[in-house]
Amino acid sequence: xxxxxxxFDIMLIMFIMISVLLIxxxxxxxxxxxxxxxxxxxxxxxxGKGFVAMIFIQAVMFxxxxxxxxxxxxVPSLWYIYDKVEGTHLDWSDELLPGWNAVIQGLIVxxxxxxxxxxxxxxxxxxxxxxxxxxxxxxQTQGIVYTI
Amino acid sequence: MVLPFLVFGSICVIFGMTVYYFLPLSLxxxxxxxxxxxxxxxxxxxxxxxxxxxxxLRGFLEKVLIHVLLFWERASMRxxxxxxxxxxxKTNKLTSVIYALTLGCxxxxxxxxxx
Numbered sequence: 001x002x003x004x005x006x007x008f009d010i011m012l013i014m015f016i017m018i019s020v021l022l023i024x025x026x027x028x029x030x031x032x033x034x035x036x037x038x039x040x041x042x043x044x045x046x047x048g049k050g051f052v053a054m055i056f057i058q059a060v061m062f063x064x065x066x067x068x069x070x071x072x073x074x075v076p077s078l079w080y081i082y083d084k085v086e087g088t089h090l091d092w093s094d095e096l097l098p099g100w101n102a103v104i105q106g107l108i109v110x111x112x113x114x115x116x117x118x119x120x121x122x123x124x125x126x127x128x129x130x131x132x133x134x135x136x137x138x139x140q141t142q143g144i145v146y147t148i
Numbered sequence: 149m150v151l152p153f154l155v156f157g158s159i160c161v162i163f164g165m166t167v168y169y170f171l172p173l174s175l176x177x178x179x180x181x182x183x184x185x186x187x188x189x190x191x192x193x194x195x196x197x198x199x200x201x202x203x204x205l206r207g208f209l210e211k212v213l214i215h216v217l218l219f220w221e222r223a224s225m226r227x228x229x230x231x232x233x234x235x236x237x238k239t240n241k242l243t244s245v246i247y248a249l250t251l252g253c254x255x256x257x258x259x260x261x262x263x
Contacts, residue, residue, distance in 0.1 A: 006188050
């Protein structure tokens with residue numbers, strides 16, 4: 001029983017790591033391609049806080065469907081597990097609803113993933129100077145690597 | 149920058165303390181909970197460390213793949229592809245890390261299911 005818990009813990013951590021990296025790369029690509037748009041927004045008068053909130057909301061948008069999906073899927077999957085493990089057909093009861101611990105844990109993971117993955121993209125986007133991001137005559141990707 | 153050295157040093161200190169103090173302690177006191185927790189961190193470290201080791205092979209693999217898959221192209225074309233791969237090095241690196249982690253996760257799950 002302890003070993004199964006261990007395997008589930010490792011699975012959870014691995015999935016968190018993979019999804020953080022995935023959302024991080026998606027955000028980075030968005031920021032690299034949308035440099036000009038964000039430059040225009042900042043020029044017009046978007047504040048730093050507003051900009052951070054924009055990227056964070058974008059990260060949350062990746063997580064939101066999975067949270068909703070988890071909320072919908074939890075009841076049938078709990079019913080299925082009870083059916084298979086205990087062998088009893090349950091009618092509607094409180095046991096089919098997740099406990100408070102499970103709900104809070106899921107919510108914490110759901111906030112942790114976008115928060116972790118948005119840190120470096122926000123830093124990168126804010127560190128770009130306005131002149132560089134508004135410059136359309138030069139390509140944003142560099143094809144030359146300097147080694148000293 | 150001193151921060152990476154500090155982080156690596158503290159990771160090594162924690163690793164040494166776990167292996168040389170907490171692991172024997174858990175065996176002596178027959179504390180299965182602590183033993184499994186240590187096991188958990190060692191497994192996580194194994195997966196992450198092997199992934200990071202494997203990512204170092206990426207540059208070499210890229211060169212080999214260019215020569216194997218594009219052997220019929222002109223040398224100038226191969227150089228062009230190489231330059232493009234260098235230009236997108238960062239995203240390639242990240243993708244390879246994600247891919248390696250996912251593969252490691254799947255292999256780990258299969259092994260755990262076989263146990």
